[in-house]
Structure formats: structure tokens, C-alpha cells
Amino acid sequence: MDYGLENVKDVIVIGAGPSGSFAAYRLARAGFSVDLLEEHREVGKPVECTGLVSQRVLQYVRTRSIAGTVRGANIFFPNGKSIHIEKDDPTIVLFRDSFDKDVAAMAIGAGSGIRINARALSVTEHDDHVTVRYRENGNIREEDAMIVVGADGINSVVRRDVYRLRQRHVVSTLQYDMASTMDDEDSVSVYLGSKYTHGFFGWAVPGGDIVRVGTGSYRASARPYMENLSHRFGDNRVLGITGAGIPIRMAERLNTKRTVLVGDAGGIVKPLSGGGIYTGIFSSDVAARYVIEDLENGNTGTALKKYDREIRATIGRELKKDSMVQSIYSRISDRSFNRIYGMISNEKIIDVINRSGDIDYPSTVIIKVLLRNPGILYSMWK
Numbered sequence: 481m482d483y484g485l486e487n488v489k490d491v492i493v494i495g496a497g498p499s500g501s502f503a504a505y506r507l508a509r510a511g512f513s514v515d516l517l518e519e520h521r522e523v524g525k526p527v528e529c530t531g532l533v534s535q536r537v538l539q540y541v542r543t544r545s546i547a548g549t550v551r552g553a554n555i556f557f558p559n560g561k562s563i564h565i566e567k568d569d570p571t572i573v574l575f576r577d578s579f580d581k582d583v584a585a586m587a588i589g590a591g592s593g594i595r596i597n598a599r600a601l602s603v604t605e606h607d608d609h610v611t612v613r614y615r616e617n618g619n620i621r622e623e624d625a626m627i628v629v630g631a632d633g634i635n636s637v638v639r640r641d642v643y644r645l646r647q648r649h650v651v652s653t654l655q656y657d658m659a660s661t662m663d664d665e666d667s668v669s670v671y672l673g674s675k676y677t678h679g680f681f682g683w684a685v686p687g688g689d690i691v692r693v694g695t696g697s698y699r700a701s702a703r704p705y706m707e708n709l710s711h712r713f714g715d716n717r718v719l720g721i722t723g724a725g726i727p728i729r730m731a732e733r734l735n736t737k738r739t740v741l742v743g744d745a746g747g748i749v750k751p752l753s754g755g756g757i758y759t760g761i762f763s764s765d766v767a768a769r770y771v772i773e774d775l776e777n778g779n780t781g782t783a784l785k786k787y788d789r790e791i792r793a794t795i796g797r798e799l800k801k802d803s804m805v806q807s808i809y810s811r812i813s814d815r816s817f818n819r820i821y822g823m824i825s826n827e828k829i830i831d832v833i834n835r836s837g838d839i840d841y842p843s844t845v846i847i848k849v850l851l852r853n854p855g856i857l858y859s860m861w862k
């Protein structure tokens with residue numbers, strides 16, 4: 481499009497994670513000029529993720545990067561006892577690095593440009609365009625666009641420079657790839673209680689001879705908890721270590737006149753599980769729709785307001801409920817967890833969980849279980 485400015489792109493997307501690449505794909509496919517900036521030398525690396533997603537993700541992304549599937553979860557309580565829950569439709573375990581490449585390839589296939597080893601240093605929103613200053617292969621450059629999509633993850637430069645918002649609710653994680661096996665190869669394990677986590681949970685995901693073992697800690701270091709958890713899978717078996725922060729509260733604003741925040745950059749992440757691949761892609765799909773509308777209607781910024789509104793009216797409702805549950809959950813003591821175990825380890829409640837459990841929309845099952853047994857709420861506080 482001709483905006484009366486020289487060398488201006490329609491859109492610059494910062495960050496080639498799943499959210500950014502999916503936004504770039506949607507915008508390029510609609511015929512707009514798009515540049516995708518990625519700070520690392522390789523899309524998808526380093527991997528800082530377990531890769532568990534629902535089937536919904538496959539409605540958005542064509543991918544062959546599937547490591548396997550799991551159907552159930554064994555949830556371990558502090559007293560060492562566990563419950564087993566199971567779903568009909570399997571949960572997918574992704575090879576996260578090649579999945580990210582798949583989404584980026586979709587964007588490039590649709591006509592988006594990509595610059596790797598290009599780190600955005602600052603973003604300045606002007607009245608009629610946005611300027612992105614970045615370092616590419618050691619050289620400092622500037623590029624202008626009508627709209628910038630901030631898909632640059634937890635330490636978003638867009639969020640910092642344009643929104644001036646800090647992410648205060650962060651779960652720190654550590655994850656080891658371990659040469660080990662799990663008894664139940666068809667289920668993930670979840671570990672609750674103060675030995676394995678501070679206010680979040682520990683996990684183990686089967687993968688043949690390699691198990692992805694990790695833990696998250698809310699407002700505390702994950703390291704001591706990870707040491708306890710990794711012992712369960714044998715000493716001197718660590719093949720790789722990753723870890724990063726997970727932002728678990730949505731930003732107060734998701735748009736300005738010429739920018740939007742998607743995925744982790746906007747804190748559009750499930751607060752109870754820390755999962756953000758589906759929610760990130762969902763947010764990019766909605767954002768792309770309104771960026772297109774805005775570019776077609778002369779860049780007034782009005783359409784971008786609808787992005788913020790629609791996210792809050794859709795996935796945001798779920799995230800808000802989950803945030804409230806998370807703030808209570810993060811304070812549950814071991815004794816309370818054990819009492820809750822006694823209340824839910826019966827066939828009727830497990831059946832409710834099996835029928836209504838949904839990793840993307842957990843509030844439904846939580847409400848159903850609490851309605852069946854309101855005493856659980858009381859137990860949480862004791």
C-alpha cells in the first residue's frame with residue numbers, strides 16, 4: 481500500500497515464536513507486506529517448552545512435528561498417593577523446535593519476509609507509523625511499519641517501550657531432558673506440594689527413553705524443587721537443561737493505535753498450566769483479523785481496539801477465571817492438598833474430571849468438581 485512514506489512495511493512482527501509466525505502468516509496471506517524479526521540465529525531454538533498441546537492447535541497449523549500423544553495424567557499428592565485421570569481425545573506432545581519452524585515456514589510460504597539474528601532494540605510509536613530499531617548480524621538498522629505486532633515473548637520490547645507495562649506474575653521454570661523411562665508411557669505425571677514446587681506443579685512427560693521432567697515456581701526459584709524432582713528419575717541422567725519464565729497474567733492493555741501484543745508478550749497464557757501455545761496462536765488469529773481491518777480502513781487504530789475487546793470476551797474470560805483459581809491454588813498447603821486428595825479420589829469425581837477436563841478451558845471442570853463437593857473450597861483455606 482502507498483502511505484506517502486518511504487520504505488514502510490505494512491506490518492513488522494517481532495518474534496518468530498508460534499504467535500508471531502502465525503500472525504505473519506495470516507497477514508501475508510491477506511496480501512500485506514510483512515517482515516518477521518527473530519533475535520536468534522535459528523527459529524525454534526533454544527527450546528524452552530514441554531510441547532503439550534490440545535488438538536485445537538492442529539486447526540491452525542499444519543505440522544508433522546509430533547513426538548507422540550498422551551491420554552492420561554497421574555496426579556501425585558504430597559502424601560505420595562495419586563489419582564489417574566484420562567481423556568478420550570489424546571493430548572499432543574510436540575517437537576517444539578521443528579513446530580516453530582513449521583509455523584515460520586507457513587508465514588514465509590504466504591509471502592512474509594523473515595530476518596533471523598535480528599534483535600529488536602527499541603520500538604517507537606509515532607502518530608502515522610512505528611519505527612523499529614534492531615541489530616541484525618551486528619549492524620544497527622531501522623525499519624518503519626504502519627503496524628507492529630509484539631510477539632516477542634515474556635521480555636517483550638514492544639510491551640516495555642510502547643505499553644510501559646511490567647510483567648509481575650511470573651512462574652520460573654526448570655526442565656531437564658532425562659535418560660529415563662516412565663511406568664505409564666501413556667500419561668503425564670503431575671507433582672503437587674512443597675517438595676516439588678512453590679505454588680505451581682512439577683511434571684514429567686514420557687518420550688520413550690527420554691523423559692521431560694520439569695517444575696515451575698511462582699515467585700520463587702525453581703532450582704531446589706527441580707533437584708528433588710529429578711532424583712525421582714535417577715541421578716546423573718540429565719541430557720539437557722532448559723528453563724524460562726512464564727507470564728501468567730494478561731496485560732492490562734493489548735493494543736495501542738499502531739501496535740498489538742500477542743501470545744506471551746501480552747501474557748495470554750493459561751495461568752494454571754503455563755501453557756501458551758494454543759492461546760498465543762488464538763490471540764494472533766484474532767489480532768491478524770483486526771490488523772487487516774485497520775490497514776484496509778486507513779489506519780485509524782479503531783479496529784485494533786476491537787482486538788483487545790474480543791480477546792477479553794473470548795479466551796480472556798477463561799484466563800480471568802483461571803487467574804483467580806491460580807491465586808488461591810498457589811497458597812494451598814500440603815495438608816490441604818492431602819485432604820483434597822481424600823475428597824476427589826472417588827469414582828464419581830474422577831468420572832466428572834474425565835468427562836469435562838479440557839487443558840485449554842479448565843474452569844469448567846473445576847466448577848463442576850466444586851459443585852459436587854463444595855467442601856474442597858473449605859479445605860483449601862484450612
Ligand SMILES: Cc1cc2nc3c(=O)[nH]c(=O)nc-3n(C[C@H](O)[C@H](O)[C@H](O)COP(=O)(O)OP(=O)(O)OC[C@H]3O[C@@H](n4cnc5c(N)ncnc54)[C@H](O)[C@@H]3O)c2cc1C
Nearest residue numbers: 495497498499519529530531532600633743744755756757
Ligand atoms: C519450561 C516450559 C514449558 C512449557 N510447556 C508448555 C507446554 O507444554 N504447552 C504449552 O502450550 N506451552 C508451554 N509453555 C509456554 C510456551 O512455551 C509459551 O507460552 C509459547 O512459547 C508462547 O509463544 P510466543 O510465540 O507467544 O512466545 P515465544 O515462544 O517466547 O516466542 C517469542 C519469540 O520472540 C523472539 N524474541 C524475543 N525478543 C526479541 C527481540 N527483542 N527481537 C526479536 N525477536 C525477539 C524469541 O527469540 C522467540 O523466538 C512452556 C514454557 C516453559 C518455559
